[in-house]
Amino acid sequence: MCSVGDGFGVDIQDVLEPKNYECNDCGNKFQGIGKKVTCPACQSNSVKLA
Ligand SMILES: [Zn+2]
Numbered sequence: 001m002c003s004v005g006d007g008f009g010v011d012i013q014d015v016l017e018p019k020n021y022e023c024n025d026c027g028n029k030f031q032g033i034g035k036k037v038t039c040p041a042c043q044s045n046s047v048k049l050a
Helices: 012-016
Strands: 019-023 029-032 047-049
Touching: none
Parallel strands: none
Antiparallel strands: 019 029, 019 047
16 A cells, blocks of 8 residues: 555646747747747747746
């Protein structure tokens, strides 16, 4: 019993939660997931949290 412990301390919720971004180049507003987010309209990685 109890052989399956809580060995997985991964914060999955923090990674999969989409956030609102705004592109600095074209002003497009979109949702992105993860740390490396690029604009879907112009493929720029110069984005900021909206
Ligand atoms: Zn853009």
